[in-house]
Amino acid sequence: MPWVVMKFGGTSVSSAAKWSTIAEVASWRVDEGVKPLIVCSALSGVSDQLENLLQAATWGKHEPVIQGIRDQHESLANELAVPFTDLLEDHLGGLDRLANGISLVGEYSPRLQARVLATGELMATLLGAAYLEAQGLQVSWVDARAVLTSTNQRDASPRARVLSAQCTSEPDPELRAHFDQGDGVILTQGFIASDSNGETVLLGRGGSDTSAAYFAVRLEAQRLEIWTDVPGMFTADPRIVPSARLLKTLDYAEAQEIATTGSAILHARCIPTVRHHLIPIHIRSTLHPQQEGTVICALPDEGRPTVKAISAKCETVLVSMETLGMWQQVGFLAQAFQCFVKHGLSIDMVATSETTVTVSLDADANSLDDARLSGLLEDLGDICKAEVIAPCAAVSLVGRHIRAILHQLGPALEVFQEQQVHLVSQAASDLNITFVVEEASANRLVERLHALVVRPRAPSEAFGPTWEQLHGGPTAPGTVDLPWWRGKRDALLAILENRPSAFVYDLATVEAAIEQLQAMQAVDRVFYAMKANANARIVECIHRGGIGLECVSRAEVEHVLSLCPKIDRRDILFTPNFAPREEYAFALDLGVWITLDNLHPLLHWPELFRDRTILARIDPGHGRGHHEKVHTAGSQSKFGVPLAELEELRRLADAAGARIVGLHAHSGSGILSLGHWHNTGALLSHVAEWFPDVAALNLGGGLGVPERPDQSALDLQAIDESLAPLKAANPTLDLWLEPGRFLVAQCGVLLTKVTQVKGKGDVRYVGVNTGMNSLIRPALYGAYHRIVNLSRLDEAATDVVSVVGPICETGDRLGVDHLLPPTEEGDVLLIADTGAYGRTMSSHYNLREPAEEVVI
Ligand code: LLP
Numbered sequence: 079m080p081w082v083v084m085k086f087g088g089t090s091v092s093s094a095a096k097w098s099t100i101a102e103v104a105s106w107r108v109d110e111g112v113k114p115l116i117v118c119s120a121l122s123g124v125s126d127q128l129e130n131l132l133q134a135a136t137w138g139k140h141e142p143v144i145q146g147i148r149d150q151h152e153s154l155a156n157e158l159a160v161p162f163t164d165l166l167e168d169h170l171g172g173l174d175r176l177a178n179g180i181s182l183v184g185e186y187s188p189r190l191q192a193r194v195l196a197t198g199e200l201m202a203t204l205l206g207a208a209y210l211e212a213q214g215l216q217v218s219w220v221d222a223r224a225v226l227t228s229t230n231q232r233d234a235s236p237r238a239r240v241l242s243a244q245c246t247s248e249p250d251p252e253l254r255a256h257f258d259q260g261d262g263v264i265l266t267q268g269f270i271a272s273d274s275n276g277e278t279v280l281l282g283r284g285g286s287d288t289s290a291a292y293f294a295v296r297l298e299a300q301r302l303e304i305w306t307d308v309p310g311m312f313t314a315d316p317r318i319v320p321s322a323r324l325l326k327t328l329d330y331a332e333a334q335e336i337a338t339t340g341s342a343i344l345h346a347r348c349i350p351t352v353r354h355h356l357i358p359i360h361i362r363s364t365l366h367p368q369q370e371g372t373v374i375c376a377l378p379d380e381g382r383p384t385v386k387a388i389s390a391k392c393e394t395v396l397v398s399m400e401t402l403g404m405w406q407q408v409g410f411l412a413q414a415f416q417c418f419v420k421h422g423l424s425i426d427m428v429a430t431s432e433t434t435v436t437v438s439l440d441a442d443a444n445s446l447d448d449a450r451l452s453g454l455l456e457d458l459g460d461i462c463k464a465e466v467i468a469p470c471a472a473v474s475l476v477g478r479h480i481r482a483i484l485h486q487l488g489p490a491l492e493v494f495q496e497q498q499v500h501l502v503s504q505a506a507s508d509l510n511i512t513f514v515v516e517e518a519s520a521n522r523l524v525e526r527l528h529a530l531v532v533r534p535r536a537p538s539e540a541f542g543p544t545w546e547q548l549h550g551g552p553t554a555p556g557t558v559d560l561p562w563w564r565g566k567r568d569a570l571l572a573i574l575e576n577r578p579s580a581f582v583y584d585l586a587t588v589e590a591a592i593e594q595l596q597a598m599q600a601v602d603r604v605f606y607a608m609k610a611n612a613n614a615r616i617v618e619c620i621h622r623g624g625i626g627l628e629c630v631s632r633a634e635v636e637h638v639l640s641l642c643p644k645i646d647r648r649d650i651l652f653t654p655n656f657a658p659r660e661e662y663a664f665a666l667d668l669g670v671w672i673t674l675d676n677l678h679p680l681l682h683w684p685e686l687f688r689d690r691t692i693l694a695r696i697d698p699g700h701g702r703g704h705h706e707k708v709h710t711a712g713s714q715s716k717f718g719v720p721l722a723e724l725e726e727l728r729r730l731a732d733a734a735g736a737r738i739v740g741l742h743a744h745s746g747s748g749i750l751s752l753g754h755w756h757n758t759g760a761l762l763s764h765v766a767e768w769f770p771d772v773a774a775l776n777l778g779g780g781l782g783v784p785e786r787p788d789q790s791a792l793d794l795q796a797i798d799e800s801l802a803p804l805k806a807a808n809p810t811l812d813l814w815l816e817p818g819r820f821l822v823a824q825c826g827v828l829l830t831k832v833t834q835v836k837g838k839g840d841v842r843y844v845g846v847n848t849g850m851n852s853l854i855r856p857a858l859y860g861a862y863h864r865i866v867n868l869s870r871l872d873e874a875a876t877d878v879v880s881v882v883g884p885i886c887e888t889g890d891r892l893g894v895d896h897l898l899p900p901t902e903e904g905d906v907l908l909i910a911d912t913g914a915y916g917r918t919m920s921s922h923y924n925l926r927e928p929a930e931e932v933v934i
Contacts, residue, residue, distance in 0.1 A: 080300035081254070082112045085268060085290035088122040089307050090364045091202050094157035099364045100206070101213040103305070104263050108215075112300060115257070115264040117222075117290040118206060120198025121150060125269075128195050131173070135180035144173055151201055160208035169197050169204075188240040192270075192278045196223075199267035199286075207265045216262025225253065226271035226292055228279045242282030245271055247295040247351045254297050266293070283442070284345025291348035294357050301358045304344055309363040309548055310372035311336060311343055314388045314528045316545035318521045318786070321878060321895035322528065324542035325386060326370065329377040332386050332476060333359070335509045339474040340389035349374070369548070383479035386540070388528045390520045393441035394426075394470045396500050397454070400434045401462035410461065411435065417457040421450055427472070427503040427512060436501045438472060438514055467500055471520030474512040475531060481508050489530055518751075525786075526860065529894060544878055546897035562587050563827050563908060567871060569934060570829060574906045578847040579830035579929040581917050583611075585619050587825035588913075592623035594794050595817065600801035602812035605651045607779050608634055610818030610914040611826070615933040617641050620821060621649075628653055628779075628816045632661045635670065651776075651816065653695070653742070655717060659683055666690055673742050673776070675718050677730055684734035693740035693776060694719060694727060694769075698761050702754060703746025703780060705859040711745040718743065724768050737771045740814075744778030747819060750792060754780070755815070756800040763808050774812040781820035783911060785862045792820070819914040826913025828853055828929055829868065832905045833884065842879045844901050849883010849890040852920050852929040853912055857889040864910040865896045873899035881907065885924050 084103070090096050100116065107114040120128075124147060131143040148170055155162035176194055180186045186194075200221075207219040228243035257264060268286025273279050281288045287304060294302040311333065312322040328336070330353040337346035343361060352359060358375035399414055414435065418425055426440040439446060451466055458464035477483070481504065494513070501514040515523060562584045563570060573580055595604050605628040606620045612634065621627065621642045626649040629635045635652055638645065650670035654661055662679055663686055665672050674680065675695035680687060697718030701709025710717045719727050731738050741762045745754070755777045762775040784791050805813060830846040837843070855861035865881055867873070875897040883890045892909055901907075920928035 079111060079113050079258070081115055081257070081294075081297040082107055082301055082303060083115045083117060083290050083294040083297065083299045084303040084305060085117040085286055086119065086305045086364070087286060088119045088124070090305050091118050091120075091206060092122040092154065094154070094209075096364055097158060097206060097209050098213075099367055100305075101210055101215060103367055104210065104215060108262070113257075113264075115266065115293055115297065115299075116206075117266055117268045117286060117293060118199065118203050119268050119286040120202050121154065124150065124198040124202070125195060128198055131177060132180065132186055132191055132194055135177040136184050136186065138181040140177040140181065144170065144177065147173070151205065155205055158205060158209040158212075160205055160212065162205075165204045165208055166201050169201050173197055188237045189277060192240050192280050195280055196267075196270040196278045199269050203265050203267050210263065210265065216260075218260050218262065218264050220264050220266040222267045222270050222289060223272035223276075223278055225266070225296070226289065228271050228273045230274065239273070240277075240279050243271055243273065243279035244281070245292050247292045247354075249298045249355070250296040257297065282347075284347055287345040287348040288351065291351035294352055295355050298355070299357055301360055302348075302352055303360045303362055305362050305364050306343060307363060307365055308343060309366055309369050310361045310542075311341060311374075311387070312545060313386065313532045313541070314524055315341075315390065318390075318524050319388075319528045320546045320786075321544045321897070323532070323544050324548065325372050325540060326542040327377060327540050328372060328374045328386065329379075329478070330374060331507070331509055332478065333372075333374040335474075335476045335507075336387050336389055339472065339476055339510060339512065340391035341387075344374075366548075370542075379478065381479070383477070383482040384540070385475050385477040385480070385483060385531045387476045388524050388532060389474050389476060390524050391440065391442075391472045391474075392469070392517050392520060393446075394468075394472045394514060394517075395439045395441070395446050395451070396436055396467040396470050396514060397439065397451075397458070397464060398434055398436045398467060398500075399458055399462040399464045402433055413461050414458060417454055417461075420457065421454045423450070423454065427501060427514070429501045429503060438470070438501060440472075469517035470500060470514050471517045472512050472514050473520055473523050473527070474510045475527060476510045479508055480504065480511050483531075484511075487531070521786075525862075544895075544897065547876060547878070561824070561910060563868075563910070564871075566934070567868060570827070570868060570908070571906055573932050573934075574829050574831060577930065579828065579852065581826055581828050581852070581912065581929050581931045583613060583616060583822075583826045583913055583931065583933045585615065585825070585933060588616060588619050588822060589623065591821045591824070592620060592625060595815070595820070596624065598794060598798040598801075598815075600798050600805040600813055601815050603774070603814045605776075605814065605816040606821055607816050607818030608638070609918060611822040611916070612637060612918055613931050613933065614641050616822060616825075616913075621645065625821075626651060628818075629670075630654060631657065632664055635665065635668070651693075653816075659686070662686055671740075673740075677719065677723060677726060680727070680730035680734050680736070684730070687731075687734040687736035689735055691737045691739045691771075692731075693742050693774070694731075694738050695742045695744070696721065696724075696762065696765055698743045698745055698758060701746045702749045702751075704748030704782065704785070704861070707859060708747040709745070710747070711743070721765070724765065728768055738769045739771050740774040740776055741765055741769065741772055742776035742778065742814075744776075744780060744816070747780050748782040748785075749780040750782040750784070750789060752793065752796050753800060755797055756804055759801060759804045759813060763804065763811065766808075766811065773810065774814055775808075776814040776816060779815065779817040779819070781815075781817045783819060783823045783914075785911065821914075823911050823914035826911070826916060828863075828909040828912040828916060830907055830909070830929065832901055832903050832907060834903060835879075835901060842877060844879045844881050844898065844907070846881060846883055846892065846907055848926070848929050849885045849892060850887065851883070851885055851923050851926045853892060853909065853916050854919050854921070855912075855915060856892055856894075857887070858919075863893060863912060865893045865898070866908050866910070867898045867901050867905050868908040869905040870899045870901070875899050877901070881909075884926065 134140045268289040314322040334349045362371040427438040504511040605626040628651045647669040652665040653673040673693040701712040766772040834845040881893045
């Protein structure tokens with residue numbers, strides 16, 4: 079009878095439900111007429127706990143860690159109804175003794191580390207074996223160390239020989255004959271083996287996949303099954319690209335490339351082992367055991383170029399080495415690479431020109447701590463000018479005959495107009511082309527490349543359903559998903575009964591955002607950037623909430639005055655940019671705050687500013703935000719006084735008789751990194767040293783809201799905490815914020831009725847009543863807005879469609895690749911999070927009225 083090796087990782091062995099799936103799948107295999115050998119990892123988090131235990135033991139503080147490990151296993155044993163003490167007391171006692179030994183000597187050897195870590199797998203499989211037996215399966219528990227023996231890696235360090243051991247992987251008819259004698263299931267551990275002296279060794283990162291591959295080869299298994307909690311390998315990380323497609327089949331070489339360029343589903347090391355013996359790998363999901371998953375095997379090369387996946391590897395570090403010495407010189411590279419050898423750093427990619435060599439270091443293969451990198455830079459400093467560029471991400475297009483596809487990548491490469499590409503590499507194997515970019519742009523790049531290169535592929539042998547289709551919804555697992563409009567569906571549908579489309583705003587959601595901002599202790603004043611949404615009821619609501627109003631035009635100021643006639647003039651902040659002189663005169667006469675963002679007004683109209691108090695907008699030098707077009711700092715942006723002109727600013731203000739009482743910086747819009755406002759404040763507090771009258775630092779707006787499922791909401795409390803030290807260090811300075819989007823984005827939805835549906839080629843279009851004339855963000859920034867069919871909210875979403883409007887432009891798309899239930903004329907679609915920069919950026923293009931506004 080043929081063998082099938084099945085590997086279950088940490089998350090797949092940590093609950094009774096998961097063990098019940100293992101029991102079920104194992105009996106299917108027995109019924110199928112094959113013999114299962116099951117390889118298991120330690121329970122989720124236990125290997126990390128055991129690492130912690132080693133550390134804690136050196137300080138004699140291991141008791142609580144052992145207790146935690148004990149509790150986790152005891153609670154699983156209880157769930158599985160197996161006797162905890164009988165099974166695990168020896169191992170837990172052993173851990174205790176080893177930890178006491180370490181605490182006595184204050185250090186531990188790699189051997190001891192291996193013995194401690196091995197306990198995780200041993201304990202998990204002991205509980206599992208008892209459970210499977212209780213389910214009526216015949217189980218033989220095998221200690222993997224009795225079967226897998228490490229090779230004598232002569233070149234490896236003694237540490238690597240114990241902690242990253244390798245084993246031979248040749249068919250072993252004797253072992254097979256021995257295992258063939260038993261009935262039922264064999265259960266054994268991943269990650270562990272023994273050396274020729276019988277001492278415990280570990281197989282390093284991804285060790286359980288590698289163990290399973292060794293067992294598969296030794297037993298000449300029919301296939302190797304890797305069971306995990308995702309349904310297979312995808313054309314991109316589904317958390318970034320919900321429309322990523324399941325890869326039904328992959329060649330070994332492609333899978334290897336996807337695994338090495340960023341996918342964490344399968345460890346790259348296990349693939350060559352089975353590939354050599356042509357044993358196929360099946361990736362299956364414990365959550366949906368019936369689903370087919372991905373099959374990795376030897377596929378015939380049809381010679382056609384195909385991109386199978388877009389992957390991204392974050393935490394990549396680049397080292398660039400610049401030297402004139404390399405030009406026509408012998409030995410520069412040899413000397414440079416010697417420095418990497420000295421610091422034990424393994425290089426991933428290399429690009430060279432005559433004067434610069436850039437290499438990438440992969441965080442998975444290296445421990446990239448600051449000390450090691452500065453040691454490297456110091457040594458490289460003797461032969462060249464070396465610099466570290468981080469954090470970066472390596473974004474790869476993976477497939478076959480990639481070289482032959484280069485000419486098709488034309489439109490895809492436009493993506494790089496906005497990105498700085500640090501390194502491009504295309505290996506001779508012709509299996510990938512990789513671009514190293516800033517880490518922050520990686521997800522966006524993956525999304526765009528996927529849409530351009532992978533998405534248009536028709537369903538085929540290789541490309542299966544999308545992640546959304548498999549999961550029946552656009553939200554990644556684990557995301558909290560309760561927007562206000564779910565509970566107000568009927569009211570929303572009623573609004574569209576007699577309208578073609580409408581922006582609907584929920585005031586309670588605005589109030590909740592006001593409350594969050596008002597709760598920030600370190601922030602003294604908040605102004606609402608009303609360009610985000612100037613709807614009368616929203617402006618009044620925000621004013622009532624004690625928030626000031628930031629205006630960018632005379633018309634906006636007048637709008638506020640008409641809505642809130644009693645408003646204190648100092649609750650209005652006017653931030654014009656290249657506005658005509660009259661608007662400055664108007665605002666100064668009115669007595670509202672005014673922010674100057676360049677020197678022209680002071681230089682040419684000094685009389686306007688005599689005895690006035692003003693704020694000055696400083697350009698902090700770097701733009702931020704969700705798209706290049708919303709970066710409002712740096713040399714490419716028209717805003718702000720550059721730091722180099724501070725002296726001139728001070729001189730002109732003095733000459734005009736104006737006092738600069740506040741400093742302002744706004745670097746961009748849609749920022750989701752917590753430290754941004756603190757960094758802005760720290761910079762402005764330094765600038766304030768030039769201006770003795772400054773009493774307020776306006777840190778700008780830009781607070782983002784999540785758009786795509788992989789993004790999480792900003793934690794305002796954390797931002798507040800980050801600002802506290804700044805506030806404490808500058809007790810005389812008030813801190814201001816001026817958000818727009820944060821207050822209103824999520825309160826708004828755009829509702830619109832379906833006019834027509836059609837299919838063309840591979841793409842299905844759902845046409846709606848309004849398009850870029852109401853919501854220009856997708857066309858202008860490639861912005862993603864979630865779209866649902868409100869008329870069929872609870873129906874299964876099965877169709878991948880592009881949602882388009884009636885405007886005479888190809889860019890008139892509200893969403894590309896959205897998953898909707900089968901949709902018909904007259905259905906109401908809801909486009910979420912459109913409260914900010916929706917209606918205020920709308921137009922009458924094609925003489926089509928934009929959607930009207932309704933407040934609820
Ligand atoms: N302060 C100043 C000086 C600004 O220029 C802006 C926005 C804000 C505050 C408010 O930024 P927020 O908190 O909303 O990010 N139309 C683009 C956004 C452009 C933002 C322009 N200035 C979009 O739809 O994403």
